[in-house]
Amino acid sequence: MRNRGCPLNSTIGDYPDYGGDSSGTVQVSEASDGTGLTVTYLLNNVQEGRLHASITKYEGYYGNASDVSGNVTITQVDDTSIGIYYALSNLIPNDSGNMSIHEGTSCSNVGDDYYNPTVNSSDPWDSAPQYTADSVGNASGYFTFDSGYAYANNTGHAFVVYDGSDTSIGCGILNALTFGLHIHEGTTCSDASEVGDHYYQENVTQNTDPWINATYTPDGTGSASGFYVIESGYTCDNNEGHAFVVHGISAVRIGCGLLEEVGGNSSSPSSNSDTGDSDSDSDDGGGGGGDNNTLIVALGALFGSLMLLAIAGMVYASYMAPEQVAMREACKAKGKGYSTFGIEKNGESL
Structure with a gap:
């Protein structure tokens, strides 16, 4: 157990x-x-992992797309490329516009487009794929993009949506799901x-x-x-x-x-310290018959002693030696009867 x-x-x-x-x-x-x-x-x-932004109206904008809403999800493509999924609603019908990640970490102060100038000599977001809204102002799609920053570097940054006139109409903060x-x-x-x-x-x-x-x-x-x-x-x-x-x-x-x-295994029975007698537990039924074994051995030894007295006609003084032998054997048997080898209490080795 x-x-x-x-x-x-x-x-x-x-x-x-x-x-x-x-x-x-x-x-x-x-x-x-x-x-x-x-x-x-x-x-x-x-x-x-995924970065997610809930898009709402850009602060201070009250144009024809003032109810813009939607979701943007970003995944990792490779060390510096990301995948951008978008699903936007309440855009200007049939309009097309840009989307970009910005330096800022708040929609009240978005800053400039976010890219690594040591990798890109010019702003790569200027040539990023645009969205195109349908007749009711919905747009969805996916594109890959390399800004020179790894996926995790974009965590906490603002994602901005523009209309066809390059006016900021929507914004959301990219947070890890x-x-x-x-x-x-x-x-x-x-x-x-x-x-x-x-x-x-x-x-x-x-x-x-x-x-x-x-x-x-x-x-x-x-x-x-x-x-x-x-x-x-x-x-x-x-x-x-x-x-x-x-x-x-x-x-x-x-x-x-x-x-x-941790490290749990079925417990093994404890070893018997009486290693000098290899058959010490072969007949004790798992340790439950120790008293019976003691009685049998003691009676056998006593019977042998009496037979020896009858045959040899020894005097009382010589009787003590075999009795001592019997007692010694009885004690050994009793000791074996109380061995803990193989004995379990409530399923656990003693």
């Missing part, structure tokens, strides 16, 4: 029927302050229907799901590492055997692993 304890480890693999290649490790331990859990993770091949990673009620990763919901005690967390804020941020290649502290209402060892689930975009479940005790 394995001794329960912490920390707990989980080896992450693909979630049932997800069809990806998720991998990594997670460790759950008691928080250093004695309250809650510390969750440490190292993930690979999860969904790639975070995804969830949580302990679940289920104790399997082989059947998606049995993984269950998040694992926590409502009476401790005031009926609030603490796992909602337990997230990770993957980089552009789908790797992530870090830790967080959470109070779920359960101690560390209460989580043993439960499923640890890694989520992706739109909370889709992409990875799973069971939490197990």
